[in-house]
Amino acid sequence: MNAAQIANAPSHPAKPWYREPWPWILMAGPFAAMVGCFVTIYFAVTQFGNQPIQDGVVKRGLVIEQAAGKAAEGVTSLNAGAAPAKP
Secondary structure, eight states, X not given: OOHHHHHHSOOOOOOOGGGSHHHHHHHHHHHHHHHHHHHHHHHHHHHHXXXXXXXXXXXXXXXXXXXXXXXXXXXXXXXXXXXXXXX
């Protein structure tokens, strides 16, 4: 090809990036992950936010512990039904 043929050849203008399919395909994965994260947070807040705590359980921040008095009663009640140990 000489210079005249190159000058007369129809050139295709470059499309803007948002008209190309590849950027949208590449952004679909992270977008789906963000949607899943928001759905998970929504369910965690609305479905499991107000669960009651059982008697004898103390909640300190995010940690849930059994109260000391109830823990001792539970151990003694478990041992009350056990057979006595032979000497």
